Amino acid sequence: MALRRALSRLLVNSQRCSLISVSRAQGTSAPAAYEEQAKKAAKTPKVQFNWRDALDLEGLLTEEEIMIRDSFRTYCQEKLMPRILMANRNEHFHREILNEMGELGVLGPTIQGYGCAGTSYVAYGLIAREVERVDSGYRSVMSVQSSLVMHPINAYGTEAQKQKYLPKLARGEILGCFGLTEPNHGSDPGGMETKAKYNPSSRTYTISGAKTWITNSPYADICVVWAKCEDGRVRGFVLERGMNGLSTPKIEGKFSLRASATGMILMDEVEVPEENLLPHVSGLAGPFGCLNNARYGIAWGALGAAEFCFHAARQYTLDRIQFGVPLARNQLIQKKMADMLTEITIGLQSCLQLGRLIDQKKYNPEMISMLKRNSCGKALDIARQARDMLGGNGIADEYHIIRHVLNLEAVNTYEGTHDIHALILGRAITGLQSFTVGK
Amino acid sequence: MSARVLVGVKRVIDYAVKIRVKPDRTGVVTDGVKHSMNPFCEIAVEEAVKLKEKKLVKEVVAVSCGPQQVQETIRTALAMGADRGIHVEVSGKDYETLGPLQVSKILAALAKKEQADLIILGKQAIDDDCNQTGQMTAALLDWPQRSPEDGTFASEVNIEADKLKVVREIDGGLETIKINLPAVVTADLRLNTPRYATLPNIMKAKKKKIANVKPADLGVDVSSRLEVLKVDEPPQRQAGVKVETVHDLVGKLKEAGRI
Numbered sequence: 173m174a175l176r177r178a179l180s181r182l183l184v185n186s187q188r189c190s191l192i193s194v195s196r197a198q199g200t201s202a203p204a205a206y207e208e209q210a211k212k213a214a215k216t217p218k219v220q221f222n223w224r225d226a227l228d229l230e231g232l233l234t235e236e237e238i239m240i241r242d243s244f245r246t247y248c249q250e251k252l253m254p255r256i257l258m259a260n261r262n263e264h265f266h267r268e269i270l271n272e273m274g275e276l277g278v279l280g281p282t283i284q285g286y287g288c289a290g291t292s293y294v295a296y297g298l299i300a301r302e303v304e305r306v307d308s309g310y311r312s313v314m315s316v317q318s319s320l321v322m323h324p325i326n327a328y329g330t331e332a333q334k335q336k337y338l339p340k341l342a343r344g345e346i347l348g349c350f351g352l353t354e355p356n357h358g359s360d361p362g363g364m365e366t367k368a369k370y371n372p373s374s375r376t377y378t379i380s381g382a383k384t385w386i387t388n389s390p391y392a393d394i395c396v397v398w399a400k401c402e403d404g405r406v407r408g409f410v411l412e413r414g415m416n417g418l419s420t421p422k423i424e425g426k427f428s429l430r431a432s433a434t435g436m437i438l439m440d441e442v443e444v445p446e447e448n449l450l451p452h453v454s455g456l457a458g459p460f461g462c463l464n465n466a467r468y469g470i471a472w473g474a475l476g477a478a479e480f481c482f483h484a485a486r487q488y489t490l491d492r493i494q495f496g497v498p499l500a501r502n503q504l505i506q507k508k509m510a511d512m513l514t515e516i517t518i519g520l521q522s523c524l525q526l527g528r529l530i531d532q533k534k535y536n537p538e539m540i541s542m543l544k545r546n547s548c549g550k551a552l553d554i555a556r557q558a559r560d561m562l563g564g565n566g567i568a569d570e571y572h573i574i575r576h577v578l579n580l581e582a583v584n585t586y587e588g589t590h591d592i593h594a595l596i597l598g599r600a601i602t603g604l605q606s607f608t609v610g611k
Numbered sequence: 612m613s614a615r616v617l618v619g620v621k622r623v624i625d626y627a628v629k630i631r632v633k634p635d636r637t638g639v640v641t642d643g644v645k646h647s648m649n650p651f652c653e654i655a656v657e658e659a660v661k662l663k664e665k666k667l668v669k670e671v672v673a674v675s676c677g678p679q680q681v682q683e684t685i686r687t688a689l690a691m692g693a694d695r696g697i698h699v700e701v702s703g704k705d706y707e708t709l710g711p712l713q714v715s716k717i718l719a720a721l722a723k724k725e726q727a728d729l730i731i732l733g734k735q736a737i738d739d740d741c742n743q744t745g746q747m748t749a750a751l752l753d754w755p756q757r758s759p760e761d762g763t764f765a766s767e768v769n770i771e772a773d774k775l776k777v778v779r780e781i782d783g784g785l786e787t788i789k790i791n792l793p794a795v796v797t798a799d800l801r802l803n804t805p806r807y808a809t810l811p812n813i814m815k816a817k818k819k820k821i822a823n824v825k826p827a828d829l830g831v832d833v834s835s836r837l838e839v840l841k842v843d844e845p846p847q848r849q850a851g852v853k854v855e856t857v858h859d860l861v862g863k864l865k866e867a868g869r870i
Contacts, residue, residue: 220643235683235686236813236814236817239686239687239690239808239813239816240810240813243690243807243808243809243813244807244810246807247807275809276807276809276810277809277810277811277812278810281810289809289810289811289814290814291810291814295810
């Protein structure tokens, strides 16, 4: 008790102490100066440290962004949080959430027209953060629909395709998936083996190949598939469920993102009408444009998961008493929380800046790589630390943290692994590529 | 139907916040504390917007009295579907002493000015729990007033041929009442479930107008006839005493002079 009082006296009086030492050094004119300073110090109100928002991110958001964030946060906490425990435990995908999110207008939020909200990228980031605070699987579903299905159709599709698909995707009436990764080609999509052959007589493309690790595919109504054409260029095609030769088996035995359904896209000579080609892009710029869009959302989202873990661990260590004191009384615990707070705060500030730059069209892909890599890596570390702080209870899904730990393993890996983004940055820093062994 | 509905919305400390009394005991701490729309007012807005969607009402106007910050609350109402807002500027000392009597005078004046046919208010505010504004407003306007109480099966408010039809749950079952318009309705908890403001509506809300008005413009004097002497925390719960038998219990009660 005496120690605590002495400590608090030290902290409160540190300001006064420094003033006194300054005035002593200056001699007899000092007392007057000291009075002045003390009066000034008393007038400016003390700004409290807010561990929930240490660098006042809130103050940098517009009123509209705050309203969007608040409204969607309420939905996530009231409607998604109650479902996630069982959904994750039983690996059940709640298809209805797409319709619910569609009603709220949060699918494809940055798209103008076609039933979409047309809001800022910062708002998109805030939305992703709120969903991922509940579960990364739900956020993956939302990211795929918004950035990997609606975005390519909007950016690279014909007007007819946009009219046909976008409003229904925005409402969550139809579910889409994005087929780029193959069993033998993950980090090097350029080496893909899926082929598209043009048939001039029927004006169709015949597509054959296999895609894997495709979020939503078992339940998807449409698939945006990237295939190599005869000229060696990669192009995007919209495949629809029911086309002959198209099947989407589920991947079993997944221990991450269990609340979202992941599967393969198997194409055995699927005939796709040429109207389903996305004509306004060719080459890897197409899929990469979509991935960058999604990666930006993930940069925000991962920090939402990290925030949940940090807050949960804080509450747990405040409540749990061992050796007569709360766990939070211990130095090792406090150090861990200090690290979590710092990384989350700094991460969010950088995401906000990136969002603003994107809205001003002053961004480039390396910025997004940097933040996706940072947010995911740091969030995974925070989740693991938080799990540790909960001890044995930390491995029970009732406490939710272990679910985030498992999810973030996938989040750190997909959309460009931690290491691949490092290579992207390395190339930008040095001008030398280190992806391949050759020159 | 060309009816216009006035909905009162109050900015209060968020229901989830732990309230702390100010050190000088003149009130509670509000600086830097999260505020939001009074939950009963949310239900009132939802009901008004529902009536508009059923095409029974033409325009929904959201009103709030207070300083600059209440505009956030009006914007939330606009994001839920209200058409325009009115911000009655009351600040400083006047705002601290603003109570149901002054608010109802303001609402009555506005109802006449805007030619409102229906006023929907929350039953009470979660900060003062007065449950008076609706009744006072009705009395000042000499309009009928009704509270549709909760209803597990959608208690309803409907407009039929210039009358307000209200269904409420009572002990013996459901009661259906028809009252003449114009009227005042106060919303209780189970009247409806307020919608989440959708993104497109939040963005549309930016363009909707909020008019600024001063109480003096409406001829209302906001000075209070009440003076708050002291605000205290509820007394700390004292530990109880366990007794072994009923005999002991009776003995203890007699000791305490209770029986």
